[in-house]
């Protein structure tokens with residue numbers, strides 16, 4: 001998969017994708033990250049990329065022409081996903097990440113300042129996503145959040161292919177189960193006995209009950225779309 005970031009602050013992206021799992025994903029060839037700056041496509045001597053809003057008001061708006069030229073230079077294939085980061089977009093979630101993990105080429109358009117000229121949204125983007133109902137200074141962090149959620153789903157990126165199967169919001173749509181490791185006793189706080197006894201059937205049942213319990217206590221709204229078995233329904237009742 002190739003992932004491009006069109007951003008005025010490429011160093012924010014480069015620093016974030018270098019370490020840890022994203023860095024290893026790039027070294028292994030599972031993904032290729034690139035950044036490009038609309039500033040390189042500005043035509044005046046000040047390399048202007050923004051201007052005051054038509055109609056007045058505070059702040060500066062990123063220009064459509066420099067964003068379009070940066071995008072054109074990337075020569076995206078027909079089926080590329082061109083994702084505009086925008087607080088007015090569709091809420092990004094695990095289902096969207098799973099769907100995007102099938103793409104060959106993703107391009108994130110990162111707004112900054114007061115936002116991007118609306119013509120980017122209407123004429124250039126294929127998808128418009130927000131990461132939540134709050135406003136950040138720029139689209140770099142939202143783009144990185146989405147990129148991370150997608151890349152960890154690519155084959156071979158996580159050490160154990162199973163390791164995202166039981167994650168919160170994956171597959172069955174429930175929250176994940178609680179995890180413990182050594183020490184078995186930390187300042188008087190122990191670990192559930194069942195996890196230490198090696199009975200894999202009992203462990204699986206305990207984990208499933210915990211998923212159901214956690215979801216009911218913290219996020220009952222998730223049950224509306226959860227994939228429950230007859231056993232799950234009996235446990236819940």
Ligand SMILES: C[S@@+](CC[C@H](N)C(=O)[O-])C[C@H]1O[C@@H](n2cnc3c(N)ncnc32)[C@H](O)[C@@H]1O
Pocket residue numbers: 084085086087088109110111112113114115116129130131132133134135136137138139140142
């Ligand atoms: C300060 S925000 C602009 C907010 C815009 N004036 C509004 O009211 O919707 C600047 C840029 O940050 C990005 N951004 C900020 N919050 C975001 C969020 N929750 N999700 C996705 N992108 C966001 C977008 O690219 C946006 O163009």
